[in-house]
Amino acid sequence: MPWGSGKHLQSGKYIIEHELGEGGFGITYRARGNNERCFVIKTLNDSMQRRSDFDKFQQDFLNEAIKLAKCSHPHIVRIDEVINEDSLWCIVMEYIDGENLAHWVETRGALPESEALRYIQQVGEALTVVHNNCLLHRDIKPQNIMIRSSTSEAVLIDFGIAREFTQNLMQTHTQILTDGFAPIEQYDKRAKRGAYTDVYALAATLYSLLTGEVPTMAPLRAIGTLLEEPKKINSRISDRVNRAILRGMEIKPEDRPQSMQEWLTLLESSNKVCTSPPHIVGTWYGEFGSGKATLSITYQSNDSFNGILIHEHWWNGTAKVVINGHFNSESRTVTIQEIETISGYWRLGENQGTLSSDAKQLSGTGKDTKGSYIWSLKKVD
Secondary structure, eight states, X not given: OOOOTTOEEGGGXXXXXXXXXXXXXXXXXXXXXXXSOEEEEXXXXXXXXXXXXXXXXXXXXXXXXXXXXXXXXXXXXXXXXXXXXXXXXXXXXXOOOEEEHHHHHHHHOSOOHHXXXXXXXXXXXXXXXXXXXXXXXXXXXXXGEEEETTTOOEEEOOOTTOEEOOTTEEEEOOXXXXXXXXXXXXXXXXXXXXXXXXXXXXXXXXXXXXXXXXOOOHHHHHTTOOOOOXXXXXXXXXXXXXXXXXXXXXXXXXXXXXXXXXXXXXXXXXXXXXXXXXXXXXXXXXXXXXEEEEEEEEEEETTEEEEEEEEEETTTEEEXXXXXXXXXXXXXXXXXXXXXXXXXXXXXXXXXXXXXXXXXXXXXXXXXXXXXXXXXXXXXX
16 A cells, blocks of 8 residues: 555654655656655555565566666666565665756747757766676666756656676576667667667657657567657758667667767767866865865766865854756856755755866855855865
């Protein structure tokens, strides 16, 4: 039986607010923690709990959660912990305030190419991390890509049918899929799979973002139904992107790019001069508003990064905050978004600044609910 509003989990550590949705095997809830933060909690639904092989699915659910927790990336939904409640394993994840790309396209129409490519690039980089951990997402589609309202950045969600894979090894997988976005091999219970399986789905997602239409499903294409080229639906799509989409959506797996990075390269303009962003991973220290702060940038992927901000205030004490950010190589501007408070007292804000020409100093202004402040940090390692 689904949990109702007000249900206490873990002796009150989490309180269920309402159900967010239910899929083929999972059910998700919005919950509030005892620190007033919002979370998403996912577990197996009633129909799965009634199955004779429920114990096996429950173990698989737990194993995949543990593996996904290792896939740390600013564009992958963050897993906070795995808990057991009412003899059910549950995944506690960050709550993303925003909307999914399917809703964006439905309400606003097809996206401009530059905007769609930015989101696809971010998700593609996230999937590279997933694939490097020998996992396939297997359900990439606009509905499973959220856009944070605070930063307008894409976050890949719903790893419910993610599975381990060995490139080109014949394996047995459950046939849970989404027509239009799933490649032909996902319709076969036992088939070879690889990174190219997610390549097809991400290419199909880009097709949908740029045309506002769901592509022809793979089984129909396999028996001769033609896929209409995206550029024929939306003439503003560039030839380069049109070709990359069609290449990523080849019916035969061996005809597609064999890795996500290989396909992402096809999206890059041949005459575009790429400016590599400076390496900003490391520890930064200095003044931050009315206190001292240490910024530890632990991960950087091209122009995106994330880390931890530790702020020390003579009155409020020490606060620890999760951040992510974006860097513009041309203008050398930096945006640092404070995502959530891990410990201590803190008002979440957003910070705009610049990186010095020697890449040794970050400085700028910030704004939270109480007003504006200035900050300046120097790199110490």
